[in-house]
Amino acid sequence: MTSPQPADRPAARVIAALEGVGVRRSTTGQVILDAVDWTVRSGEHWALLGANGAGKSTVLRLIGALMFPTVGTVEVLGHRLGSVDVRELRAAIGLVSSAQKVPQDATGHTVVLTGATGTVQPLWRTYDRAARERAHELLAELDCKELTDRPYGVCSGGQRARILIARALMPALHRLPRGGAPELLLLDEPFNALDLPSREDLIDALHRLARSRPELATVTVTHHLEELSPAIGHALLLRDGRVQARGPVEEVLTGARMTACFGRPVEVSRHEGRWLARSARS
Incomplete structure (x- = not known):
């Protein structure tokens, strides 16, 4: 039996919803997506998995308001694609x-500012001044305030990823409520x-972000279960x-489901919230 939701906690809102979505390549008629139904709610953290060519990037582009479906409906943040200015909608989505493209000589703080x-x-x-201060706060939230004055081009891969996440969470000027922030983060x-240390630093940062922003919804595209933070609750x-x-x-x-998805025997295990997938040996 499901426990009742606390009275002081609002019901989870629908952040993105795909209903009967299909996408065909206009030039060849190739089916990219077929009859996809999917709903993401506030506070949910999803992993999007599949082999190359499975359609992951297309799904991400749809909920990022970067393309339209051939058939079906896509709603993002309460707006249906095709009936909203997608330029305004994109401002409320962190990608x-x-x-x-990022100027290599721009400092970490400057890169975050451009998110506005x-x-x-x-x-x-x-x-x-408020925007500049907010950029500093986001760098601190992603545990990379030491990168404030460091050129992006000399940062490590993990440091760049955290700077880009801070940028994606930067409130868009004149497009979001003052003090607001994107409600949907696409990774x-x-x-x-x-490398391993950079991967673990980024996983830790995403885990902290999920705990500090209970209303934020995230979708992470990856090929490796080992890259999923313990915050990922749906797949x-x-x-x-x-x-x-x-x-x-x-x-x-x-x-069984990973085997069916990837077409080869896969073993899956979990330890302290972290996942591991490997080829099953006969």
């Missing part, structure tokens, strides 16, 4: 990708090419553009 204007280069006349393979498995499984991690990240 972190290794493909982001959604620009690659800083618009110095736009940032008031597109944030651990790409990180979506994709194969060939179709949903293989979705729901609580305990129900989804099983050997």
